[in-house]
Amino acid sequence: MMKSDGNCGKYRELLKDKKRIVVKIGSSSLQHPETGDLDYTKLDVLVRELCNMRNRGMDVVLVTSGAIAVGKKAVHLKEFGQAGDKEIAEKQACAAVGQARLMMIYQKIFAEYNQVAAQILLTKNTIVDNLNRYNAHNTFSELFKLGVIPIVNENDTVATYEIEFGDNDSLSAIVAALVEADLLILLSDIDGLYTDDPRKNKDARFIRIVEELSDELMEMGKPSTGSDVGTGGMNTKLIAAKIATCSHIDMVIANSKDIKVLHRILDGQDIGTLFVGRQDTYFDLPGFVEQMHS
Numbered sequence: 001m002m003k004s005d006g007n008c009g010k011y012r013e014l015l016k017d018k019k020r021i022v023v024k025i026g027s028s029s030l031q032h033p034e035t036g037d038l039d040y041t042k043l044d045v046l047v048r049e050l051c052n053m054r055n056r057g058m059d060v061v062l063v064t065s066g067a068i069a070v071g072k073k074a075v076h077l078k079e080f081g082q083a084g085d086k087e088i089a090e091k092q093a094c095a096a097v098g099q100a101r102l103m104m105i106y107q108k109i110f111a112e113y114n115q116v117a118a119q120i121l122l123t124k125n126t127i128v129d130n131l132n133r134y135n136a137h138n139t140f141s142e143l144f145k146l147g148v149i150p151i152v153n154e155n156d157t158v159a160t161y162e163i164e165f166g167d168n169d170s171l172s173a174i175v176a177a178l179v180e181a182d183l184l185i186l187l188s189d190i191d192g193l194y195t196d197d198p199r200k201n202k203d204a205r206f207i208r209i210v211e212e213l214s215d216e217l218m219e220m221g222k223p224s225t226g227s228d229v230g231t232g233g234m235n236t237k238l239i240a241a242k243i244a245t246c247s248h249i250d251m252v253i254a255n256s257k258d259i260k261v262l263h264r265i266l267d268g269q270d271i272g273t274l275f276v277g278r279q280d281t282y283f284d285l286p287g288f289v290e291q292m293h294s
């Protein structure tokens with residue numbers, strides 16, 4: 001299923017030369033678990049790391065969740081309504097409030113480091129439609145030329161089931177493919193990929209490198225198979241790995257409990273799980289996005 005860890009050092013060394021990086025952070029990594037309020041210390045470290053990557057001459061994109069969670073807090077909503085139209089409308093209303101708040105906070109911290117940030121909100125249509133995709137690609141290119149850091153999220157206020165990506169793991173890999181990044185880093189609440197759920201199986205082995213994302217491994221990630229690899233959101237992370245590696249992009253999953261892992265990964269340190277980008281594949285990005293959910 002996986003080749004040995006023998007080549008790990010070689011592939012880690014190559015991460016030192018990356019020039020265009022997409023970093024994804026999830027809502028749970030941005031909140032205090034006790035209250036659900038934003039963890040400003042973490043946000044500050046995240047922004048500082050990203051600004052430092054810019055200062056090293058890299059193009060940087062941040063894919064951030066948190067719109068719905070921040071909006072829910074802002075309007076003091078305890079729970080969303082039952083599944084259905086009401087729940088969707090509530091979440092979309094929360095996203096409208098929360099996305100603006102989230103950007104306000106990011107803009108403030110980025111400004112402290114003298115860095116300009118921009119907001120880009122995407123839906124599936126942006127990728128599927130040829131003209132929209134071309135325009136989005138050009139916008140990112142122009143922002144990189146201007147030295148701006150794009151901050152990306154799904155356009156949750158309008159994206160209902162038919163046009164939503166659904167999760168930011170996949171979205172970040174799609175963005176990485178769109179902007180022709182050479183590295184995607186998923187900051188998550190897990191260390192990386194294990195052979196089994198480490199909370200339940202003490203013999204679970206940590207996987208430092210995946211050189212070939214086999215069908216067998218992809219199957220294990222599906223929750224429906226009952227495999228423990230599918231817990232903790234590993235399914236969406238493996239789909240992201242598939243999109244990224246088939247688009248020739250390396251991907252690292254690392255734990256967000258210490259956000260300073262970002263510069264350590266870029267210094268070639270052996271942190272998290274590295275999925276090695278393939279060189280021999282053609283990936284039909286719009287075709288893939290079109291069939292998502294269908």
Ligand code: GLU
Pocket residue numbers: 026027064065066067068069153154156166167168169
């Ligand atoms: N776009 C959603 C939000 O900002 C989060 C989706 C996800 O975390 O996967 O609240």
